[in-house]
Structures are given as structure tokens and as C-alpha cells.
Amino acid sequence: MFEVKNLKKTYYPKKGVPVEALKGVDLRFGECGLVFILGKSGSGKSTLLHLMGGLDTPTEGELVLNGVSSKNFKAADYDNYRGEYLGFVFQEYNLLPEFTVEENVALGLELIGRKAENVEGMLSLVGLEGMAKRKPMELSGGQRQRVAIARALLKDPQIIFADEPTGALDEETGKSILTLLKELSEKKLVIVVTHDREFAETFGDRIIELADGKVVSDTEEHGNEE
Ligand code: ADP
Numbered sequence: 452m453f454e455v456k457n458l459k460k461t462y463y464p465k466k467g468v469p470v471e472a473l474k475g476v477d478l479r480f481g482e483c484g485l486v487f488i489l490g491k492s493g494s495g496k497s498t499l500l501h502l503m504g505g506l507d508t509p510t511e512g513e514l515v516l517n518g519v520s521s522k523n524f525k526a527a528d529y530d531n532y533r534g535e536y537l538g539f540v541f542q543e544y545n546l547l548p549e550f551t552v553e554e555n556v557a558l559g560l561e562l563i564g565r566k567a568e569n570v571e572g573m574l575s576l577v578g579l580e581g582m583a584k585r586k587p588m589e590l591s592g593g594q595r596q597r598v599a600i601a602r603a604l605l606k607d608p609q610i611i612f613a614d615e616p617t618g619a620l621d622e623e624t625g626k627s628i629l630t631l632l633k634e635l636s637e638k639k640l641v642i643v644v645t646h647d648r649e650f651a652e653t654f655g656d657r658i659i660e661l662a663d664g665k666v667v668s669d670t671e672e673h674g675n676e677e
Pocket residue numbers: 462463464470471472490491492493494495496497498499
């Protein structure tokens with residue numbers, strides 16, 4: 452069970468006025484399902500995802516995963532939180548060009564000091580069988596995103612976070628990536644940030660809409676209760 456309480460984030464740019472990017476977000480999530488965070492550019496989607504993923508720290512508020520609060524988290528606790536429980540998929544894939552597909556996938560685990568096993572199995576799960584020895588440059592955009600998904604999955608995370616995972620893909624390829632995330636969400640919580648309402652409505656089990664740093668609608672009402 453994952454919960455965020457009163458999450459607020461104010462950015463203080465070196466020049467100019469502070470930006471209140473998130474103004475108090477409360478959400479509760481179940482064990483599985485495909486949840487979309489929908490909103491226009493600048494509404495605070497990436498900020499919310501970065502905070503939920505422990506990639507950045509909130510100005511106020513807390514995360515609660517499996518009953519453990521982030522209130523007193525130090526940097527090492529955030530590292531552990533991300534490493535143990537979360538997988539990330541980004542728009543730009545974040546693959547290392549010099550490494551093969553299987554090396555890129557294994558790296559996700561090796562970076563947190565665990566041995567990578569069953570990389571081949573993971574590659575076939577995401578539809579990349581036979582491509583282990585290729586370099587990212589030898590793949591299409593959709594295949595690269597599948598590598599990133601395999602990398603995120605290998606450590607068997609409790610939650611997968613994806614920020615605009617189809618943003619760099621054509622519509623058909625984007626659909627195939629969302630179909631894959633939908634399948635994975637039968638057993639895991641998958642939280643996807645997008646500005647694409649049609650994708651959210653087609654694939655989402657739940658849609659949370661953000662505007663101006665606040666939740667303005669949520670198809671699952673209990674998500675916003677006190
Ligand atoms: P979205 O992902 O929905 O496009 P973001 O979460 O990236 O929105 O941004 C929300 C708001 O916070 C925007 O007004 C953006 O300009 C601002 N913002 C995001 N990151 C920073 C930052 N590092 N410093 C200052 N302002 C930021």
C-alpha cells in the first residue's frame with residue numbers, strides 16, 4: 452500500500468520568484484493497476500512523480516510505503532526506498548549507448564549491488580527475445596523503451612513509475628508500450644504520467660488529473676479522502 456500525504460513542492464530558482472509546483476496532494480494507491488496522472492504541461496506531473504519516486508524531496512508532506520513514512524528519511528533511506536521498491540521508465544529511455552541490451556538491463560540491478568539473473572527471461576517478457584547482444588542504436592524507439600522497462604522490472608519492484616513513456620514514440624508504438632505496461636499492472640502498481648488524455652482513457656484503470664499543482668479530479672474517489 453502506497454500513500455502520499457499533503458505533498459508540496461516549491462522550487463526556488465536562482466533568479467525570479469519561487470514556483471509552487473505542488474500545492475498539497477493526497478493520494479492512496481492499491482497493490483496493482485495502471486494509474487495515469489494526467490495534466491497539461493506545467494501542471495506538476497513530473498514534480499509529483501519525482502517526489503513519489505524519492506528522486507527529489509518535498510517541501511512539505513510525506514510518502515508512506517508499506518506503513519513506513521518518509522518523514523525522517525535521510526539520503527541513504529531514499530536510496531534504499533528507490534532501490535528496493537521502485538522501477539523507473541522515462542521518456543528518453545536513459546540507456547547507455549556503449550552497452551548491449553542485456554548489459555543495460557543487468558546494470559539496473561548491479562548498480563544497487565545485486566546480481567542480475569534471468570535477463571533473457573525478462574527480455575522475452577517485454578518482447579525482445581533474441582536482441583540481447585544488440586546496442587541501443589540498433590533498436591527502434593519502441594524497442595529501446597522495452598529495454599528500459601525490462602531494466603525497471605528486473606529487480607521486481609513493487610511500483611513502476613513512468614514519466615511520459617510514450618512521449619518520443621509514434622502512436623502505434625506508444626500503444627504497444629502501454630499495452631505492455633497494462634499487462635504488467637495486473638501484478639504491480641504502475642503509475643504513468645502523461646498529457647495524453649486519449650491514452651489515459653483507453654488504458655487507465657484510474658485517472659488522476661492535475662492542474663496548477665493540485666488534484667482536480669480522480670476517478671477513484673477514495674484516493675482523495677482524508
Ligand atoms: P509537468 O511535468 O506537468 O509539465 P513540472 O512538474 O515539470 O510539470 O513543472 C511544474 C511547475 O514547476 C512548472 O511551472 C515548472 O516550470 C516548474 N518547475 C519544474 N521544475 C523546476 C525547477 N527545477 N526549478 C524551478 N521551477 C521548476
